[in-house]
Amino acid sequence: MAPPLNPRFEAARAILTVVRLLPRISRPRTALFTATTVLTAALPLAMTIATGLLIGAVPAAAAAGTGSPEARTAYLLLAAGAAALLLGRLASHLHNAVAANLGRDLELLLQDRLLAAVARPVGISHLEDDEVLALLRIARQLGADFIRPERAIRGLAAIAPEFLAAAGASVVLCFFNLWIGLAWLLAWPAIFIAMQADYTRVGKTAYLRSTEMRETEYLRDLAITAEPAKEIRVWGLMGWLLDRYDRQWTDRMEYSARHQRLSPRTAVGVIATLLALTTATALALADAGLTGAVTFAALAVYLVALTTMFSFSAFDDTAAFLSLGSLPVPKVLALDDRLTGAETAPTAELPAAAPEHAIRFEHVDFAYPGADRPVIEGLDLEIEAGTSLAIVGHNGAGKTSLVKLLAGLYEPTGGRITADGTDLADVDPAAWRTRLSALFQDFTRYQLTVRDNIAFGAPHLAADTDLIWKACEPMGIRALIESLPKGLETVLSSEYGGGTDLSGGQWQRIALARALFAVQAGAKVLILDEPAAALDVRAEAELYEQFLDITAGLTTIVISHRFSTVRRADRIVVLDGGRVVEDGSHPELMALGGRYAEAFTLQANRLARTAPLESE
Numbered sequence: 001m002a003p004p005l006n007p008r009f010e011a012a013r014a015i016l017t018v019v020r021l022l023p024r025i026s027r028p029r030t031a032l033f034t035a036t037t038v039l040t041a042a043l044p045l046a047m048t049i050a051t052g053l054l055i056g057a058v059p060a061a062a063a064a065g066t067g068s069p070e071a072r073t074a075y076l077l078l079a080a081g082a083a084a085l086l087l088g089r090l091a092s093h094l095h096n097a098v099a100a101n102l103g104r105d106l107e108l109l110l111q112d113r114l115l116a117a118v119a120r121p122v123g124i125s126h127l128e129d130d131e132v133l134a135l136l137r138i139a140r141q142l143g144a145d146f147i148r149p150e151r152a153i154r155g156l157a158a159i160a161p162e163f164l165a166a167a168g169a170s171v172v173l174c175f176f177n178l179w180i181g182l183a184w185l186l187a188w189p190a191i192f193i194a195m196q197a198d199y200t201r202v203g204k205t206a207y208l209r210s211t212e213m214r215e216t217e218y219l220r221d222l223a224i225t226a227e228p229a230k231e232i233r234v235w236g237l238m239g240w241l242l243d244r245y246d247r248q249w250t251d252r253m254e255y256s257a258r259h260q261r262l263s264p265r266t267a268v269g270v271i272a273t274l275l276a277l278t279t280a281t282a283l284a285l286a287d288a289g290l291t292g293a294v295t296f297a298a299l300a301v302y303l304v305a306l307t308t309m310f311s312f313s314a315f316d317d318t319a320a321f322l323s324l325g326s327l328p329v330p331k332v333l334a335l336d337d338r339l340t341g342a343e344t345a346p347t348a349e350l351p352a353a354a355p356e357h358a359i360r361f362e363h364v365d366f367a368y369p370g371a372d373r374p375v376i377e378g379l380d381l382e383i384e385a386g387t388s389l390a391i392v393g394h395n396g397a398g399k400t401s402l403v404k405l406l407a408g409l410y411e412p413t414g415g416r417i418t419a420d421g422t423d424l425a426d427v428d429p430a431a432w433r434t435r436l437s438a439l440f441q442d443f444t445r446y447q448l449t450v451r452d453n454i455a456f457g458a459p460h461l462a463a464d465t466d467l468i469w470k471a472c473e474p475m476g477i478r479a480l481i482e483s484l485p486k487g488l489e490t491v492l493s494s495e496y497g498g499g500t501d502l503s504g505g506q507w508q509r510i511a512l513a514r515a516l517f518a519v520q521a522g523a524k525v526l527i528l529d530e531p532a533a534a535l536d537v538r539a540e541a542e543l544y545e546q547f548l549d550i551t552a553g554l555t556t557i558v559i560s561h562r563f564s565t566v567r568r569a570d571r572i573v574v575l576d577g578g579r580v581v582e583d584g585s586h587p588e589l590m591a592l593g594g595r596y597a598e599a600f601t602l603q604a605n606r607l608a609r610t611a612p613l614e615s616e
């Protein structure tokens with residue numbers, strides 16, 4: 001990992017990144033922003049100078065009388081001051097409006113980049129990577145109040161003109177005394193940089209404990225979301241949960257509070273510098289006025305210039321928002337770059353009909369990101385195209401991991417997986433996935449319409465109602481769907497008006513219909529991970545009869561603990577510790593008398609005892 005940046009540069013880098021993004025949002029609006037920044041700074045200064053000169057011109061104009069050239073000069077100065085005041089106000093309104101507009105679009109741009117970045121990798125391992133999750137959490141806080149990038153733009157909008165005005169006032173003071181003017185000219189940037197560095201340090205404490213905050217937020221979400229609500233109430237967990245959440249939250253907030261104070265060194269340094277400079281300037285001006293070294297008018301201009309200095313808010317909320325709001329911006333861009341860099345361009349193309357011959361796992365190893373032990377080790381497995389394969393094995397044997405590799409959700413850490421001889425690592429994963437239909441054990445229950453829940457298997461065919469019914473019929477859910485208030489358009493969630501929830505078995509049939517819909521759309525490889533776990537024995541048997549017809553000719557991979565399902569497959573492999581330990585048809589494995597035969601006999605005996613009950 002790159003060494004952490006000096007916070008001084010980190011603040012500057014984040015602010016510069018924001019500034020560099022502005023033209024990408026809109027060049028004309030950035031030009032307008034720049035112009036109004038200069039005008040908002042210059043016009044009050046012009047007014048200050050005109051006022052000073054006017055004060056100086058009034059005694060002469062009064063003495064010379066109206067109509068005199070001196071009076072005309074005074075009127076001109078008055079008009080110029082008034083115009084500068086008016087235009088300054090207008091420029092400032094325009095400036096704030098453009099800033100708000102740019103700020104809103106900056107957040108939109110970052111949200112888009114974030115979503116695109118997270119959606120880009122074809123696998124899902126990045127969603128389990130601590131560093132990505134930390135960045136994601138930070139980036140997701142784009143909507144949180146105090147670190148919103150939109151605030152950075154508002155901060156920039158307020159500070160840039162004030163900074164220019166202070167710089168202009170310093171230049172004015174150079175005419176009085178070069179050294180005093182130069183001292184002010186250097187002091188402001190130094191104060192600004194010191195304060196921004198400190199704000200950045202303060203802001204970072206809010207992010208530092210990102211993983212811990214994720215844990216805290218997880219506890220909160222457990223308490224307030226519907227999915228875990230059943231268990232939390234049944235087990236009486238709410239008190240424990242809220243207590244733990246309270247403790248964690250308080251701990252973390254106390255830590256943040258301790259680290260979210262401005263450094264006394266910076267504060268004392270800034271105040272001492274300003275005090276010394278102001279005192280020196282005021283004393284020098286008083287002396288010059290009293291000794292007549294400067295005219296009355298010039299003295300007025302210099303005094304106004306000195307007060308203008310303090311319109312620069314180097315140390316208020318606006319200044320803090322500039323660095324706090326800028327902080328997440330490079331992080332979102334870094335996430336985008338990181339996830340972009342992870343992808344490699346495909347170098348091989350699969351023939352349209354592939355897999356026609358076989359899918360092969362060739363000495364495949366796999367360990368989950370961050371895990372120290374592989375779940376699959378030296379796996380060799382050939383799956384003949386057009387046949388059905390059942391994978392069995394005890395819990396944690398690596399069955400789901402194997403099909404996740406086949407679906408390209410993770411990449412093998414060793415060896416390769418091929419389809420008709422082509423390494424899947426070289427193939428465009430999207431093109432490979434159009435040939436796959438997969439139903440995972442923890443399939444998703446989309447809180448969307450029945451149509452969406454089924455059509456997600458092939459979204460481009462969502463409007464084809466006949467095809468949707470064709471996928472529903474073998475699953476025995478047509479009557480159920482027709483009985484719902486809005487049929488296929490019923491939302492499957494009781495959290496929405498007119499919506500409804502389903503039983504576990506009904507949800508599983510919907511998910512199976514989704515897998516079938518993908519097959520109807522042209523998928524050639526069907527992966528079913530515990531497809532009938534929520535179905536009763538009779539329903540499962542009926543379903544399989546149907547499925548065998550529908551899936552004839554497809555390459556089907558079924559993971560199941562139910563041997564009534566497994567025995568129907570053309571071939572069965574027993575997985576243990578990520579390796580194939582038995583391989584053959586049902587009769588072959590029974591004849592072998594190994595683990596499969598033992599487990600089958602055990603389940604068959606148990607089933608024989610409970611079957612009358614289950615078939616009631």
Ligand SMILES: Nc1ncnc2c1ncn2[C@@H]1O[C@H](COP(=O)(O)OP(=O)(O)OP(=O)(O)O)[C@@H](O)[C@H]1O
Binds near residue numbers: 400
């Ligand atoms: N996302 C993950 N990150 C880290 N380890 C994981 C992850 N998913 C699974 N594992 C681990 O990988 C091993 C194999 O899990 P896998 O889900 O492949 O087993 P399985 O054979 O399908 O088990 P089951 O029959 O219980 O579904 C387990 O030890 C599990 O703890």
